[in-house]
Amino acid sequence: MNIHALAAMSRNRPVYCWGAGRYGVMAMDALRRHGVGITGFIDKTIRSSRDDTNKILAPEAIGSPADGFVVVTSMFFEHEIESTLLAKGYKNERDYVLYSDLKRWSFEIDVSGVCQLKCPTCPNGNFTGHKLSQTMMSFALYRQILDKLITEVDFLPDVQLYSWGEPLLNPSLPDIVAYSADQGVAVGISSNLNDIRHLERTVQAKPDWFRVSLSGTGNQYSLTHRGGNWDKVASNMEQLARLRDLYHPEMIIEVNYHFYRNNEKNLDEIAAICERNGFLLKPNAAYIDPLDTLIDYAEGKPLPDSMLEIAQSLILDIDAVIQDCRLSPSDSCVRENTIVIHSDGTIRQCPHVFGNQYKLEKKIFESSIFDIEQIFSKRDLCARCKSLGMNNFYTHFLSCTNQKTQSFSLA
Numbered sequence: 001m002n003i004h005a006l007a008a009m010s011r012n013r014p015v016y017c018w019g020a021g022r023y024g025v026m027a028m029d030a031l032r033r034h035g036v037g038i039t040g041f042i043d044k045t046i047r048s049s050r051d052d053t054n055k056i057l058a059p060e061a062i063g064s065p066a067d068g069f070v071v072v073t074s075m076f077f078e079h080e081i082e083s084t085l086l087a088k089g090y091k092n093e094r095d096y097v098l099y100s101d102l103k104r105w106s107f108e109i110d111v112s113g114v115c116q117l118k119c120p121t122c123p124n125g126n127f128t129g130h131k132l133s134q135t136m137m138s139f140a141l142y143r144q145i146l147d148k149l150i151t152e153v154d155f156l157p158d159v160q161l162y163s164w165g166e167p168l169l170n171p172s173l174p175d176i177v178a179y180s181a182d183q184g185v186a187v188g189i190s191s192n193l194n195d196i197r198h199l200e201r202t203v204q205a206k207p208d209w210f211r212v213s214l215s216g217t218g219n220q221y222s223l224t225h226r227g228g229n230w231d232k233v234a235s236n237m238e239q240l241a242r243l244r245d246l247y248h249p250e251m252i253i254e255v256n257y258h259f260y261r262n263n264e265k266n267l268d269e270i271a272a273i274c275e276r277n278g279f280l281l282k283p284n285a286a287y288i289d290p291l292d293t294l295i296d297y298a299e300g301k302p303l304p305d306s307m308l309e310i311a312q313s314l315i316l317d318i319d320a321v322i323q324d325c326r327l328s329p330s331d332s333c334v335r336e337n338t339i340v341i342h343s344d345g346t347i348r349q350c351p352h353v354f355g356n357q358y359k360l361e362k363k364i365f366e367s368s369i370f371d372i373e374q375i376f377s378k379r380d381l382c383a384r385c386k387s388l389g390m391n392n393f394y395t396h397f398l399s400c401t402n403q404k405t406q407s408f409s410l411a
Contacts, residue, residue: 007035019074030157112165113343123354177205291352325389
């Protein structure tokens with residue numbers, strides 16, 4: 001089923017998005033822009049990442065296909081939800097569709113190849129090999145890339161304007177956001193919020209959602225967001241809320257809280273900040289990147305000392321996770337259909353790798369999306385990763401959150 005068939009079908013049947021988190025809200029907006037009538041959400045949390053008038057049903061309210069067509073819009077739980085639908089008598093493309101099937105490719109455009117922090121779980125802080133180029137993407141290059149994607153991709157609802165870099169460091173970010181909005185493409189931004197020189201103009205340009213990355217308060221924050229300053233970030237979060245209220249009240253603001261063994265005590269303070277400012281709080285277990293270093297480790301090479309040290313602070317033991325990955329291999333990978341475009345226009349083979357050797361020879365505007373798809377289907381990196389079960393490494397951390405974390409999370 002393509003987007004046009006879904007739009008036609010929705011005229012005669014209720015359509016629900018299963019998953020009301022940030023990903024689900026952006027999916028709903030994109031589907032509506034393409035003529036799909038959305039009746040509401042299905043979500044076990046019975047709330048949405050955005051205050052609106054959409055109906056939100058509990059999963060139990062959907063008993064059979066007669067209750068409505070379902071678009072599964074939960075990124076990390078789509079197979080679990082699909083199993084539930086199949087058990088209720090639903091059939092794929094007749095009664096439900098996975099949003100990931102409608103949206104063949106996800107795109108991350110790293111508009112900044114630079115980050116001012118050196119977080120120990122991030123390759124900007126722990127990678128010892130030959131790194132990607134540290135450049136800022138110009139507005140002209142971004143426009144060239146987006147125009148190409150719009151031309152070649154049948155359904156391009158959104159792009160992420162970040163990968164490893166800090167997008168707010170790019171002075172062209174406001175123009176990039178504004179141009180995307182003019183073309184009907186939603187954008188998301190993730191920031192450590194330590195430098196807000198370009199924040200006001202960026203919010204004025206109206207990004208669809210804005211994520212703030214945190215890992216504690218006070219001195220704890222700078223241990224894991226190394227090089228950052230908590231007092232500055234706390235003040236900047238208040239400023240972000242004011243700018244949202246002034247220029248773009250519809251913008252979703254999400255606080256992504258990285259859980260370590262020693263920072264759970266800070267969660268109540270973060271929750272209070274979020275409640276006061278109308279932010280969505282999404283705690284997640286912290287994990288280590290990049291994947292290329294982890295694959296090397298799984299194959300017998302030692303971890304860098306900096307990664308060994310921070311690994312002791314993770315909620316899960318990475319050796320145990322790697323062993324479990326080996327024992328439970330699968331071919332499934334939620335990131336397999338993500339194309340990451342670096343700030344210089346080169347393409348990375350996987351969102352989680354950082355080594356310069358894992359970029360494609362040709363830049364995005366030198367290859368068609370079809371050509372890139374053919375190259376991706378033959379990636380040696382994927383074969384190595386799946387042979388070790390490492391394609392499931394991050395899933396362990398996403399599903400290990402404790403009961404307190406789950407009370408704040410959305411599907």
